[in-house]
Amino acid sequence: MSAFQQPDPRDRPARLTVGVVGAGRVGPALAASLQLAGHRPVAVSGVSDASRRRAAQLLPEVPLVPPSEVLRHADLVLLTVPDDALPGLVQGLADTGAVRPGQLLVHTSGRYGAKVLDPALRAGALPLALHPAMTFTGTPVDVQRLAGCSFGVTAPEELRLAAEALVIEMGGEPEWIAEENRPLYHAALALGANHLVTLVAQSMELLRAAGVEAPDRMLGPLLGAALDNALRSGDAALTGPVARGDAGTVAAHVTELRRHAPQTVAGYLAMARATADRALAHGLLKPELAEDLLGVLAGRADDAPGTHGAEGDAG
Numbered sequence: 001m002s003a004f005q006q007p008d009p010r011d012r013p014a015r016l017t018v019g020v021v022g023a024g025r026v027g028p029a030l031a032a033s034l035q036l037a038g039h040r041p042v043a044v045s046g047v048s049d050a051s052r053r054r055a056a057q058l059l060p061e062v063p064l065v066p067p068s069e070v071l072r073h074a075d076l077v078l079l080t081v082p083d084d085a086l087p088g089l090v091q092g093l094a095d096t097g098a099v100r101p102g103q104l105l106v107h108t109s110g111r112y113g114a115k116v117l118d119p120a121l122r123a124g125a126l127p128l129a130l131h132p133a134m135t136f137t138g139t140p141v142d143v144q145r146l147a148g149c150s151f152g153v154t155a156p157e158e159l160r161l162a163a164e165a166l167v168i169e170m171g172g173e174p175e176w177i178a179e180e181n182r183p184l185y186h187a188a189l190a191l192g193a194n195h196l197v198t199l200v201a202q203s204m205e206l207l208r209a210a211g212v213e214a215p216d217r218m219l220g221p222l223l224g225a226a227l228d229n230a231l232r233s234g235d236a237a238l239t240g241p242v243a244r245g246d247a248g249t250v251a252a253h254v255t256e257l258r259r260h261a262p263q264t265v266a267g268y269l270a271m272a273r274a275t276a277d278r279a280l281a282h283g284l285l286k287p288e289l290a291e292d293l294l295g296v297l298a299g300r301a302d303d304a305p306g307t308h309g310a311e312g313d314a315g
Contacts, residue, residue, distance in 0.1 A: 015038050015039050015040060016034075016039045016040070016074075016075040016076045016104070017039070017040050017041075017042045017073060017074045017075045017076070018031050018034050018035070018039050018040060018041045018042065018074055018075070018076045018077075018078065019041070019042060019043045019044065019070035019071065019073060019074030019076070019077045019078065020041070020043070020044040020045065020055075020059070020070065020077075020078045020080060021044075021045050021067045021070050021071075021077060021078065021079050021080065021081065021089070022045065022046070022051075022078075022079065022080040022081035023044050023045065023046030023051035023052070023054050023055040023064075023080075024051065024054070024080055024081070024082075024138070025054065025136035025137065025138035025142070026080045026108050026132065026136050026142075027044070027078050027080030027108070028044065028054050028055050028057075028058035028059050028138075029058060029136060029138075029142035029143050029146065030078055030080070030108065030132070030146075030170060031044070031058070031059055031062075031078060032058045032059060032140075032143050033143050033146050033169075033170040033171060034076075034166075034169065034170060035059075036143070037169035037170065038169075039076070039169075041059050041062045042062065042063075042073050042074055043062065043063055043064075043065050043069060043070040043073045043074060044059055044062050044063070044064055044065075044070065045064065045065060045066060045067045045069075045070050046064060050138070052064060054138045057139070057140065058140060058143070067089075067093065067098070068093070068096060068098040071093060071098040071099060071100065071103065072098070072100075074103070075103065075104060076103075076104040076106065076166075077103060077104065077105050077106065078106050078107075078108065079105065079106065079107040079108070080107075080108050083109045083110075083111045083112065086107055086109050086112060086116055087112075087116055090105075090107075090116060090117055090119050090120055091119045093119075093120065094119035094120050094122065094123045095119075097123075099120045099123040099124065099125045100123075100124065100125070101123070101124025101125070102124060102125075102126065103124070103125045103126065104125070104126045104128060104162070105117055105120045105125040105126065105127055105128070106128045106129075106130050106166070107128075107129055107130075108129075108130060108131055108132065109129070109131060110131040110133075110152060110182070110185065110186035110189060110190075111182060111183055111186045112129060112182060113129050113154035113177070113178075113179035113180075113182040114127045114128065114129050114154050114155050114156060114179060115179060116129075117129075126159055126162070127155065127156065127159070128153075128154075128155045128159060128162070128163045128166070129152070129153065129154040129155060129182070130151050130152075130153055130163060130166065130167060131151060131152040131153075131186075132146065132149050132150075132151050132172065133149060133150045133151065133152060133175075133189055134146065134149045135193060146170050146171045146172055147171040147172075148171065148172070148173060149171070149172045149173065150172065150173045150174075150175050151167040151170075151172045151173065151174055151175065152175055152177040152182070152185055152186075153167060153174045153175060153176050153177065154176070154177050154178070154179055154182060160176070198267075199267075199271075200219065200223065202261075202264050202267070203215070203219060204216060204219065205261065206257075206260070206261055206264070207219070209260055209261070235278050235279070235281075235282045235284070236282065236284075238275060238278065238279050238282070238284055240275075241253070242272050242275045242276050242279065242285075242293065243275060243276075243279040243284050243285055244285070244289075245285050245286055245289025245290060245292075245293050246293075247289070247292035247293040247295070247296050250272060250293060250296050250297070251296045253268065254268065254269070254296065269297055272297055273294075273297050276290065276293055276294065276297065
């Protein structure tokens with residue numbers, strides 16, 4: 001990394017110097033995206049070797065400095081640290097006088113809104129919460145994925161236009177989230193994205209155990225179609241043995257999972273119950289078939305009709 005040099009503001013009229021505190025997977029990608037929009041990354045902080053490598057790859061020639069130095073040199077500071085570390089970081093930066101009046105302070109936590117930045121606000125900073133609804137790899141592909149990515153935006157009303165403009169400059173789509181709704185918003189994203197990874201990984205493991213040589217190739221078209229159908233049609237896209245009320249098939253699933261992958265049983269039952277509830281509510285699961293199915297999901301698999309040699313539609 002090169003030694004720090006303060007850029008001449010005359011070189012970039014109406015552009016911002018950008019700093020990153022926390023060179024995890026998100027910060028360097030956002031800074032690189034802002035660089036493409038004409039802003040100038042000038043400083044980044046990172047502790048681990050992985051963080052330093054990410055910074056070197058995505059922000060070459062940008063110096064690594066302590067967090068206080070990042071704030072000293074940047075007009076716009078990205079605080080991209082884990083959720084639990086954010087309040088303490090903000091308080092510490094404010095207490096040590098690192099925050100400058102008029103400085104744009106942006107965090108990328110999905111959980112928090114703008115209020116977590118109140119200590120910095122009292123020091124004169126301009127607080128913005130910009131959360132990209134995207135999974136990050138820590139590689140240059142992340143910058144490309146920001147194109148069209150939705151951002152959960154929370155900020156004081158007078159900074160709303162500035163927040164939305166920054167998101168648009170990164171290629172994203174701003175979605176306004178009220179301060180009090182941030183935890184619910186974040187829970188929704190975690191439910192959909194984080195749990196999806198777990199489900200897919202478990203499914204691939206089970207397919208390998210069943211002798212499938214290329215589970216990724218088998219699942220790709222199926223899961224792609226299921227996701228597309230769900231996004232287009234919601235609960236109307238529900239299919240499979242739970243939605244049909246095939247209690248015998250579900251009981252056979254549970255038996256095999258207990259035998260080969262007992263760690264997956266709790267998740268299977270929980271998702272099957274949730275699926276049954278939604279299928280019932282939307283008229284997809286016939287009430288007369290629901291009783292046996294719910295009995296299986298409550299642990300009475302041996303009593304399910306058709307447990308041995310059940311037949312029905314595929315899928």
